Amino acid sequence: xxxxxxxxxxxxxxxVFLAPAVVIYTLFMVxxxxxxxxxxxxxxxxxxxxxxxxLKNYITLFTDSNFAPHFWNALKNNVVFFLVHMVVQNSxxxxxxxxxxxxxxxxxxxxxxxxxxxxxxxxxxxFTWQLILNPLWGVAESMLxxxxxxxxxxxxxxxxxxxxxxxxxxxxxxxxxxxxxxFFTALIGIPEELIEAARVDGxxxxxxxxxxxxxxxxxxxxxxxILTFVGNFNAFDLIYTxxxxxxxxxxxxxxxxxxFYRTFFGQQLQLGNPAMGATVAAMMFLIILSGVLLxxxxxxxxxxxxxM
Amino acid sequence: MAAxxxxxxxxxxxxxxxxxxxxxxxxxxxxxxxxxGYALLAxxxxxxxxxxxxxxxxxxxxxxxxxxxxxxFSLIGYxxxxxxxxxxxxxxxxxxxxxxxxxxxxxxxxMAAFALSEYDFRGxxxxxxxxxxxxxxxxxxxxxxxxxxxxxxxxxxxxxxxxLVYIAQALPLTVFILTQFMRQVxxxxxxxxxxxxxxxxRIFGLVVPLVRPALGAIGIFTxxxxxxxxxxxxxxxxxxxxxxxxxxxxxxxxQFVSDWNAVLxxxxxxxxxxxxxxxxxxxxxxxxxxxxxxx
Numbered sequence: 001x002x003x004x005x006x007x008x009x010x011x012x013x014x015x016v017f018l019a020p021a022v023v024i025y026t027l028f029m030v031x032x033x034x035x036x037x038x039x040x041x042x043x044x045x046x047x048x049x050x051x052x053x054x055l056k057n058y059i060t061l062f063t064d065s066n067f068a069p070h071f072w073n074a075l076k077n078n079v080v081f082f083l084v085h086m087v088v089q090n091s092x093x094x095x096x097x098x099x100x101x102x103x104x105x106x107x108x109x110x111x112x113x114x115x116x117x118x119x120x121x122x123x124x125x126x127f128t129w130q131l132i133l134n135p136l137w138g139v140a141e142s143m144l145x146x147x148x149x150x151x152x153x154x155x156x157x158x159x160x161x162x163x164x165x166x167x168x169x170x171x172x173x174x175x176x177x178x179x180x181x182x183f184f185t186a187l188i189g190i191p192e193e194l195i196e197a198a199r200v201d202g203x204x205x206x207x208x209x210x211x212x213x214x215x216x217x218x219x220x221x222x223x224x225x226i227l228t229f230v231g232n233f234n235a236f237d238l239i240y241t242x243x244x245x246x247x248x249x250x251x252x253x254x255x256x257x258x259x260f261y262r263t264f265f266g267q268q269l270q271l272g273n274p275a276m277g278a279t280v281a282a283m284m285f286l287i288i289l290s291g292v293l294l295x296x297x298x299x300x301x302x303x304x305x306x307x308m
Numbered sequence: 309m310a311a312x313x314x315x316x317x318x319x320x321x322x323x324x325x326x327x328x329x330x331x332x333x334x335x336x337x338x339x340x341x342x343x344x345g346y347a348l349l350a351x352x353x354x355x356x357x358x359x360x361x362x363x364x365x366x367x368x369x370x371x372x373x374x375x376x377x378x379x380x381f382s383l384i385g386y387x388x389x390x391x392x393x394x395x396x397x398x399x400x401x402x403x404x405x406x407x408x409x410x411x412x413x414x415x416x417x418x419m420a421a422f423a424l425s426e427y428d429f430r431g432x433x434x435x436x437x438x439x440x441x442x443x444x445x446x447x448x449x450x451x452x453x454x455x456x457x458x459x460x461x462x463x464x465x466x467x468x469x470x471x472l473v474y475i476a477q478a479l480p481l482t483v484f485i486l487t488q489f490m491r492q493v494x495x496x497x498x499x500x501x502x503x504x505x506x507x508x509x510r511i512f513g514l515v516v517p518l519v520r521p522a523l524g525a526i527g528i529f530t531x532x533x534x535x536x537x538x539x540x541x542x543x544x545x546x547x548x549x550x551x552x553x554x555x556x557x558x559x560x561x562x563q564f565v566s567d568w569n570a571v572l573x574x575x576x577x578x579x580x581x582x583x584x585x586x587x588x589x590x591x592x593x594x595x596x597x598x599x600x601x602x603x
Contacts, residue, residue, distance in 0.1 A: 013508040014423050018435065021420035021479055028476035029442055032453025039452060096346060099339040106340075112590040113347040116354070119586045121536035123558045124575055128353045131571070139356060139372050173349070205335075234446040237538045241558060257448075264452060265543075278452045285449045292444045 037285065039278035050275075057279040067263070067276065071283075073251055074259035077164055081255055082232040084168035085175075090224055093176050097183035098209060111184070115177035122174070126241035129170045133157050157242065160252040167253050171238050175231075179224045186220035187213060226295040233288050236261060256284050354579065361385055361572035368568055385573030389560070392570070394548060395577060398556030405467050405552060406534045409474035413530060414523055417479055421486035422512050426498070436487065442480030447473070448539055458544055465547040473540055478530045489522040490515055528589060535582065553578060 040057055042050040061067050096114060100107055117125060132139045133156060141153045156166040190213055198208050214221075236257030239247055245262050247254035254262075264277025359375060360368045367380035374380075389395060424436050447454075454473060455464075463469030498511050506514070516523075541555040551559065557578045564570045 011427070011429070014427050014429060016509075017419040017423035017512070020416040021439070021483060022435070024416065024472060024476050025439060025442060025479050028454065028457070028472050029447050029450065029479075031450075032457055033445070033447075033450030035453035035456065036450045092346070096343065099343055102339060106343075110343045110347055112587075114343075114350050115590070116583070116586065117350050119532055119536075119582055120354075120579060121538070121554045121557075121582070123536075123538060123554050123561070124578055125353075127561050127571070127575060128357050131568075132353055132356060137369065137372060137568075142372070230444065230446065234448055236448070240538065240542075260451075274452055274456075281449045281452060285445070288444075288446065288449075 033285070036278045037282050039275055040282040042275055044273075044275045057275055058283075061276065061279050061283065070251065070254065070259055071280070074254045074256050077253065078233055078235075078255040080164055081168050081171075081235065082229060084165060085172055085228050085232055086225065088169065089172040089176050090179050090221075090228065092172070093179035093224070094183050096176070096180045097187055098213070100180075100184050101187035111181070114180060117174045118177040120174070122237040123241050125170065125174045126238050129173075130157065130242055133166070158249060160248075160250045163243070163249055163252045167239055167242060170242075171235070174238075179228070182220055182224055183217065186217040190216050222295065222299045226292065226299075229291045229295075230288055233257075233284060233291070256280070256287070260284060354583075357572055358576050358579070361569070361576040365569055368572070382569070383573075385567075385569030385571075386577070388564070388567060388570040389574045389577065392564075393556065393560045393574070394551075395553070395556065395574075397549065398551050398553040399581070401467060401550055402535055402552040402554070405470045405474065406531055408467075409471045409478065409534055410527055410531055412471070413475050413478040413482055414527065416475065417482035417526075418486050418490075418516055418519070418523070419512065420479070421483045421490050422515060424483065425487045425490040426511075426515075436483075439480050439483050442476075443484060447477045451539075451543060455543060463544075465545050465550050467545065467550055469544050470540055470550075470552075473544065474534050474537075478526075478534075482526050482530065485526060486519060486522055489519040493518050532582075 039050075041052060041054060043053045043057070044050055061071050096110075100110060131137055135141065135153075135155050144153050154162065156162040194212060194216075195208060198212050203211070233256055235255060239253050239255060239258050240261070243249075243253045243258075245258060245265070247258045247262075260277060260280040263280050264272055264274060266272030356372065360372060362376045362382065362385075363380045364382040364384070367374070367376070371380070376382075420439070424432060458464050458466075458469045461469070463472070493515050498514065501511055501514055535552075536554055537552075538554050538558060541550075541552045542558075545551065546555065548556075557574055560574050561571055564574075
């Protein structure tokens, strides 16, 4: 790009073009985030006056009996939530993408249908599944009965032992379309010659997939992983819709997002605490940031993108 | 592929050919079966909700899987919803917020992308990076700060507050993608217009239509999260005058949880606009996500 031809007057148009974006972005995204992080080092009293407390809020979060159990519980649940997504969602997405990529006229149709839940709002999805799994309505139960598996039925959403995994699976159901599309795009980008060459050498479908296709789409696998990570540690909407801010039963579905909301806004028995809420958000930020940095500096360095 | 397989088949002894063909047949059918299976799984809940929203309560419980017939058809759920909830207001709020945020994001984003892609100035690279960081960092983490800011600006329970937040949220990815696309616009075009005396603003107006595919793609995958967002309407604009349809449905469901007709009807009504939009644009939508993600 060459420098602008000797324009003596200050290139004000550059400013005009850039200003709105930079101002809005800074004012409504960067500044609040920085302010929020800053607030985590302070304590607020009743009159909303701040006093600097250093790392006290963080220590409280990790050790105080009012906050720590919920924090560690939420963190643990979030990890489970993430693992379910990584394992179930991304495997299914990979499988579906592989199937779609191997041809077939109905490709477009399948893609559109499987992607449909993703465009629906979480509120709709959450409530729909609540109804379906509801023992009162009995839809899920009748269906299991029809295939003679009715003994498997339980009020999964209502039991502390199964609620988290159930909610995670519902989230997987909704969002499987996105990694599926990403994998699909990566798979169809692999040149036919490579696959042909492998076939001539006698490789079969399964072998071709794992030895040739999968390694070539590793960059996409990385992207899907980091997107899943960031998305999951930021999640809130589905659990709030299905279980409310208390993330029952017995906090078994509490993840970082709901814990953050509850800490900041308070619930029936607990007053909201903006400084502690800011601390929770800061922790979420640190977790997400470490994931992103890990991805950028460890994964991306190791993986070479093959130009295809 | 056919040639190789056929030669293998002919090389095998004849007794194996039936089981071989059977395996081939199953192998061909299996992908379809799996895909159909999952497609059904994806559609089934939606179908159940929509179908049952048109039935009387007894039929919803007694025969949930049957289509509504003459005896069981009923619109009572819809009547309740329309009478009790401000669905029209919620819908309009969602429209206002989503469309404004979208239009402004595209405008402001393309302006910034134009500046970044076109002009070589000190800080160009830094600004690009500064804006791009926002792609990876979820804006929700700054919610405490955003709420304080909105309170200070008097924008709580105000659609403008929502719009500004959504613009800030969408700008990083928008600018990033548009910068790539704009860089590909040929220099000669722009220089020719400059020689003809066009101002830089006019050049901008020249370039924007040339990146229309990117604008369309960004439009589609920005719009859906904004329309479906629950978090910011809940925190910044929860009043019944300013609630979006997502928030409105959520609150309505909370209130009417035992009125199954109303619940099913409200869910259906919430689904219909987006499903219609999706069915019309599904091809573009999926293409847009793939092109956006590959960048």
